[in-house]
Amino acid sequence: MAIQLWIDDGDPWYLSPDIWVVPGDDPNSAIGVPVVNEPAYVWARAHNRGTATVTNATVRYYWANPSMVITPSNSTLIGTSFVSLLPGETKDVLCLTPWTPVWVNDGHECLIAEAFHASDPLPPRGLNDPFDPPNDRHVAQLNLGVALALARMQMVIHCFAAGNAARLGTAEVTLRARRAPIETLARLKGNLGLRRVPAEMGEIKEFGLQPFRCGEQIEGIGKPQLALRLKPGEQRGLALAIKLPKQRDPKAGALFLVEEFVRDKVVGGIGALVLPEADEANHPETEETKQHNQERRDSDA
Amino acid sequence: MPNPTVPAAIPNRPFAICPPTNMMNPDGFFVVNMGTQIIQAYIVNQGGAQLNDVRVYIEGISDLGVVLTPEVQAVGNVPGGATFPVRFRASFLTASPGAALVSFIVESAGLVFKRIIKKIFITRVDYNKPSKTYSVVMPEGTMQIRIHNAIMGAKKDCCRRDKPFVVLPQDLTYEWIPNPPYAGLRGPFPYQDPWWKIALGILAGLFALGALLYDYFSDGDLDGGSVSVSGTFEETDPSVSCCTKVSTSATAADDSVARGLYAAAGWAATAAIASDGPDLHYRGQDATPPAAGELTLSEAVRLKINYPVAPSPGLNYPIEGQWRYVRTTSANSYTFGASDERKNLHFLKTYEVQAPAVHDRRKGPLKVCARFQKPDGSYYRGKELYVSAVLVSTYGANRRFELNDHGMHLDEKANDTWYCGGYSFRRANDQHRKPEDQDLPGDWYLFVFAQDVNTVVQGTAPFDAAQVIGGFLLTSQLELNFNQPCQLNHDAVIHVV
Numbered sequence: 061m062a063i064q065l066w067i068d069d070g071d072p073w074y075l076s077p078d079i080w081v082v083p084g085d086d087p088n089s090a091i092g093v094p095v096v097n098e099p100a101y102v103w104a105r106a107h108n109r110g111t112a113t114v115t116n117a118t119v120r121y122y123w124a125n126p127s128m129v130i131t132p133s134n135s136t137l138i139g140t141s142f143v144s145l146l147p148g149e150t151k152d153v154l155c156l157t158p159w160t161p162v163w164v165n166d167g168h169e170c171l172i173a174e175a176f177h178a179s180d181p182l183p184p185r186g187l188n189d190p191f192d193p194p195n196d197r198h199v200a201q202l203n204l205g206v207a208l209a210l211a212r213m214q215m216v217i218h219c220f221a222a223g224n225a226a227r228l229g230t231a232e233v234t235l236r237a238r239r240a241p242i243e244t245l246a247r248l249k250g251n252l253g254l255r256r257v258p259a260e261m262g263e264i265k266e267f268g269l270q271p272f273r274c275g276e277q278i279e280g281i282g283k284p285q286l287a288l289r290l291k292p293g294e295q296r297g298l299a300l301a302i303k304l305p306k307q308r309d310p311k312a313g314a315l316f317l318v319e320e321f322v323r324d325k326v327v328g329g330i331g332a333l334v335l336p337e338a339d340e341a342n343h344p345e346t347e348e349t350k351q352h353n354q355e356r357r358d359s360d361a
Numbered sequence: 362m363p364n365p366t367v368p369a370a371i372p373n374r375p376f377a378i379c380p381p382t383n384m385m386n387p388d389g390f391f392v393v394n395m396g397t398q399i400i401q402a403y404i405v406n407q408g409g410a411q412l413n414d415v416r417v418y419i420e421g422i423s424d425l426g427v428v429l430t431p432e433v434q435a436v437g438n439v440p441g442g443a444t445f446p447v448r449f450r451a452s453f454l455t456a457s458p459g460a461a462l463v464s465f466i467v468e469s470a471g472l473v474f475k476r477i478i479k480k481i482f483i484t485r486v487d488y489n490k491p492s493k494t495y496s497v498v499m500p501e502g503t504m505q506i507r508i509h510n511a512i513m514g515a516k517k518d519c520c521r522r523d524k525p526f527v528v529l530p531q532d533l534t535y536e537w538i539p540n541p542p543y544a545g546l547r548g549p550f551p552y553q554d555p556w557w558k559i560a561l562g563i564l565a566g567l568f569a570l571g572a573l574l575y576d577y578f579s580d581g582d583l584d585g586g587s588v589s590v591s592g593t594f595e596e597t598d599p600s601v602s603c604c605t606k607v608s609t610s611a612t613a614a615d616d617s618v619a620r621g622l623y624a625a626a627g628w629a630a631t632a633a634i635a636s637d638g639p640d641l642h643y644r645g646q647d648a649t650p651p652a653a654g655e656l657t658l659s660e661a662v663r664l665k666i667n668y669p670v671a672p673s674p675g676l677n678y679p680i681e682g683q684w685r686y687v688r689t690t691s692a693n694s695y696t697f698g699a700s701d702e703r704k705n706l707h708f709l710k711t712y713e714v715q716a717p718a719v720h721d722r723r724k725g726p727l728k729v730c731a732r733f734q735k736p737d738g739s740y741y742r743g744k745e746l747y748v749s750a751v752l753v754s755t756y757g758a759n760r761r762f763e764l765n766d767h768g769m770h771l772d773e774k775a776n777d778t779w780y781c782g783g784y785s786f787r788r789a790n791d792q793h794r795k796p797e798d799q800d801l802p803g804d805w806y807l808f809v810f811a812q813d814v815n816t817v818v819q820g821t822a823p824f825d826a827a828q829v830i831g832g833f834l835l836t837s838q839l840e841l842n843f844n845q846p847c848q849l850n851h852d853a854v855i856h857v858v
Contacts, residue, residue, distance in 0.1 A: 087478070088478075115418075115433045116418065116431035116432065116433060118431075137425075139421060139423070139425060140421065140425075141420050141421035141464075142418060142419065142420055142421065142429070142431045143420065143466075144416070144418055144433050144466070144468075151474070153420065154420060154421060154464055154476065155421060156420070156421035156422060156423040156462050156463070156464050156478070157421070157422075157423050157424070157425055158423065
């Protein structure tokens with residue numbers, strides 16, 4: 061293990077604490093949630109857990125539409141950086157190419173970072189083979205959508221795509237949605253610019269998955285589990301619908317996880333975080349994002 | 362308690378070095394057409410204590426089209442207060458014109474690394490065959506340049522190749538097309554920094570270098586064609602007798618030495634007449650305020666240059682110009698004209714070079730030192746200059762190195778006005794290699810070139826920033842002549858044993 065590059069997975073693995081975003085023009089300003097159509101900088105934390113120094117390791121950054129199966133062909137390279145690490149050293153690595161999130165899937169996008177070197181190469185991977193964070197220490201993924209639970213909101217919708225790849229060797233996948241303790245985000249709160257993890261929202265009885273296409277109206281909630289027949293390379297739009305309690309703590313939030321299974325193995329996942337609107341003190345907002353959010357609220361209203 | 366951060370800073374904009382000539386591009390601009398260039402930055406140790414085992418690398422460049430050759434530079438120990446250079450090679454062939462960011466990582470033993478993010482400027486030169494128009498592309502607009510007449514050299518039979526070496530524009534129109542059109546007296550400066558004339562300098566510099574590097578500019582037809590510099594002007598006046606050879610060389614010489622100097626000559630001449638202070642566009646704008654509600658669509662300057670003497674770089678030569686500025690707005694056309702007599706302000710009072718007459722290869726590297734006196738009698742020091750040297754052999758080899766005033770390696774003391782550097786001659790001769798790839802004993806001719814550096818600090822107001830332009834050649838080895846062969850005068854001859 062001369063050189064051993066890592067970008068750490070999270071728990072669950074698709075919520076990596078080693079990837080984060082700084083919205084705005086200054087990559088050294090506060091961490092936060094990216095704003096659609098405004099530049100942001102992506103950072104990754106690279107570790108060398110080997111016994112030899114690595115010079116000029118490459119770190120690549122991608123964004124992708126939120127999908128269960130993300131491959132090089134359905135993701136977009138944001139930029140490339142280089143890092144040198146002593147044995148046991150960890151460095152935060154900046155992607156200096158700004159990333160401007162686009163308005164797809166309600167603004168939620170997925171970020172991927174991978175670190176490698178000629179002496180510690182990536183495993184062989186085709187353009188249509190999924191990134192494989194749980195089995196490849198070089199790569200990590202942050203697949204988390206954040207929605208504000210506005211006071212008048214009764215339902216939160218989170219859109220994403222289920223997918224299949226030839227490498228998975230299947231024609232059928234299973235999607236399962238579940239609620240997870242919001243404390244799951246304890247390691248991740250810094251990446252979101254949160255000062256603390258919000259309180260846990262009360263019981264949410266109704267949430268579920270359903271096929272969804274852009275522009276469609278969502279009426280029902282759907283079911284927590286869904287089986288889909290998908291050809292290799294095929295993707296299908298889905299929505300996670302969460303019915304919020306009418307009486308709820310205005311400072312409480314909730315975390316939902318949607319995972320795709322192939323033969324009982326998780327091959328992809330997405331987190332959907334419902335943040336309380338009222339807990340402004342906990343939001344990492346700058347003056348600009350405050351204004352932006354206000355405009356969004358106004359237009360929603 | 363965590364270790365402190367490396368007390369390093371890069372006060373000024375990193376600049377471009379053209380690898381074949383090892384000289385700085387006009388104002389340090391990176392030019393897409395030039396392909397591979399060197400990103401050079403001066404890093405200052407802001408602390409009073411020595412930094413140990415300093416290493417520097419580029420973490421990333423914001424423009425995805427810039428292809429960096431990744432490298433960690435082991436700088437060694439850096440005295441307190443010293444400024445040291447780092448240089449990295451990158452290809453700009455697929456870069457986008459505009460300002461890009463570069464992040465440098467500076468590491469030192471026992472300290473937390475420092476990340477320094479700096480801007481660099483990238484431009485591209487296009488050529489449109491039917492209109493014989495060059496375009497220098499910048500984020501705030503495009504400068505379209507038509508050269509109606511130019512002095513070109515060298516005269517036939519003087520040079521080894523029938524390609525222009527000297528291009529001195531005599532009559533040209535350069536037209537700024539702001540993007541978008543703007544209201545009011547003036548739009549933004551190109552890159553929020555230099556004068557509009559920077560486009561002229563880049564083009565003038567490229568005429569000589571372009572032939573050396575690619576021998577073509579992309580043409581505007583997008584038909585995959587290319588054009589040689591020759592024939593892209595409306596008229597030419599082949600009255601320059603400059604020779605490409607190093608006059609002191611017995612057998613052959615390095616074209617790139619001469620080309621770098623000729624490029625510097627064109628750049629300096631155009632900059633001199635276009636003024637070191639507010640340039641012609643700026644003055645024209647002042648004199649032609651548009652009416653309320655009008656948008657400026659283009660601003661053209663027709664400039665006729667007279668060279669009372671040949672404009673040898675590094676000399677305080679006079680230059681004359683007649684010019685007419687035309688502002689075209691969405692409703693009107695406004696004009697202003699003037700005649701100017703100016704002088705090249707980029708020269709030295711004196712400079713001195715210290716090098717041994719005889720160098721024994723067995724006794725370590727050849728050491729060369731130089732210092733450069735400003736017209737006011739004071740000396741340049743530290744990061745105020747970029748100093749490069751070239752050793753030209755009598756058999757076609759050339760060896761390049763840099764001189765620094767940083768108190769490291771061969772330079773004894775930082776900021777003492779003496780710039781020192783050197784070259785380690787290889788002693789083993791290999792009969793299987795070409796002579797120019799070997800360091801053979803014999804006479805080697807030394808040239809030491811000093812160029813000023815744009816010392817504007819990032820964040821300076823655009824008008825103030827525009828007053829400072831870097832990259833002018835201050836040393837005067839090239840003696841341009843209109844009616845007799847030009848001379849390249851070496852600074853020393855070193856007999857290598």
